[in-house]
Amino acid sequence: MSRRGLLLGGLAVAAAATGVAGTSNAWGAEPDVIDCDAWGARPNSDVVPVWNQRPVKILVHHTATPNVTDLSRGAGERLARGIQNFHMDQRGWLDSGQHFTISRGGYVLEGRHRSLEVLRIGERQVEGAHCTGQNVVAVGIENEGTYTAADPPAVLWNRLRDLCAYICQQYGIDPTEIFGHRDFKDTACPGDVLYGRLPQLRTEVAGVLGQHVSRRIAAKESWPLLRVADRGPAVLAAQHLLREVGMTGVAADGTFDRRTADAVRRFQTVHRTEEVNGMIGGESWPLLVRPVRPGADGEAGRAVRALLASGAPARPAESLVGAEDWRRLLSAPTSLAG
Template sequence: MNLPQPSRRHVLLAGAGGLAAVALPGTAHALDAVEPDIDGTSRWTARPPRSPVELVGKRPTMIVVHHTVSVNSADVSRAQAHKHAHWVQDLHMDKNGWTDTGYHFLVSRGGWITEGRHQSLSTLRGGRDFVLGAHTSGQNGAGIGIANEGAYHDGAQPPRAQWEVLVTLCAYTCAQYGIAPSRIYGHKDFGDTLCPGVLHDKLPQLRSEVAASMG
């Protein structure tokens, strides 16, 4: 599969978001974290939630990584990222009966990020609160849920663009909320599931790259 060049992460590093110096609580110096390009719910024309989303009332203490077990599409376009976001929202609202998308953010195979549950983006930028999601039983009041488009439980590897933007999004989330990169987990750490597949094996690499990205 031919992925976009330069990679989405390199585009983000040079883009309008630039480098944002974010000071973590208890640190003497600010750390560099890239604010990635994230398409909010209005950008991808999400359905409104069935009921008002709830705020947790505090910062999250961890990130939980998922995969959506969707088709491993070769379409790396922004349009496909929006189509995938609709697919996930419809699944969660119509089949699961939830009020909205369960995840806070979705990372497409082409390296595009979409906001999942409404208000996830505005609260992330604020850095003081987060939306109560529906992604990890028993941990929804503690963790930000980031889901990756695709199915990675049968040995498939995430495309380079998806991986690099996942690193960027996790780094920005850690910086905004004061989360240590060591507190990036996979769904299967908290339940009997295969999710997030091979991405769980790659968590040590993810934590290391997020820490390096934050300076």
């Protein structure tokens, strides 16, 4: 279980459902949100920073806690209190790290103090603590549960869509600017299943706002998450890139084995990434890739050719492959891990 999965401990005991949240809000209307006072939040330990700028994206997370069957409001409020206690007492933060939390029963709760107040104004941003590097430009939403292999409950999904639509409306955020935590960090969050449904979420949010987003644009190009047991061209490219930076003990065979994971951990340690976990995600990829010509000698050139050979969109041999090109090549369906 990830470190986020440790935050609630005994609060995840399931009980019978005693109620669920209300119906969907259309056209970007403000959804029902239980504010910090209403769920019994502790006072923040320091002044909550508020920036005089609008956020430009939304980050979706999951709590990596058990998928409980207690869908009551009380369960949602206990969740919020448990998260806040963990963040303040264990992490030493001034308050909950995320701006909003959605329970499995579909209750939307304010996370960090002032998040709802500032969102209603639509001009400024409460600084969060949900993703280093994104905390002053992105609204963070935690979704209760673990969505590695399970779908979120429909009521949670609907509230997530409603909340994202309201945030997009208030801040003028394009629905295509909804991301997962793993897009920026080496983490499985928000789980493979929920992450895989982000194109659907972008499309549905756009629909609520009366906009149209094509399937291609909604899918977006993203850094793939690579882990032990993954195979394929993206893994092979990563292994060549690791060898390029001196991890010569890695075999370039397209299988993400323990040796590859150990090399990734060494790389992460050297670069002081937030997580040293052997996974390659949205933080390690930008550090690994480098400008290179497709026909160049060396491991980086071999990485490009491995992706092109798999059917990724081709580039002229003399053109320079930069970070955005790498992401496009790696996000091609034939390049993804599997």
